[in-house]
Amino acid sequence: MSLLYTPQQSVSGDYFLAPPAAAPSAARALSATDARWVELHAALISAGVPPQPGDGSAVHTMARRLDDATVSAVVAWIDSAATLAQPH
Structure with missing residues (x-):
């Protein structure tokens, strides 16, 4: 008996657990506010x-x-400031 899933195996009896279901996309799982929060953080x-x-x-x-465009601008400013602050 193999505990590893391979596409050739059937779900019926070659192993104990069925392969996990695909996780929902983060873009669909988060509200717009939460997505902007994650982007800023x-x-x-x-x-x-x-x-x-x-x-x-x-x-x-x-x-x-803030709307998406404004958050994108803020993120770009943060990225620019971080790039300028790095030692050359």
Whole structure:
């Protein structure tokens, strides 16, 4: 009996568990506000800005009140500032 799933095996009896269902796409699973929150947080962390107490609330407020285009501009500014701050 093999516990590894291979496409040639049938679900009926060659192993104990069926292969997991595909995870939903993150873009479909998140609200627009949550997606913007993740994008802003990721940009800050990528730029070397560690989250501090209260930052989550502030970033969430920006994500809730700013539209996608504005968040994209803010993320670009963060990326540009991080690039300029790197030693050459």
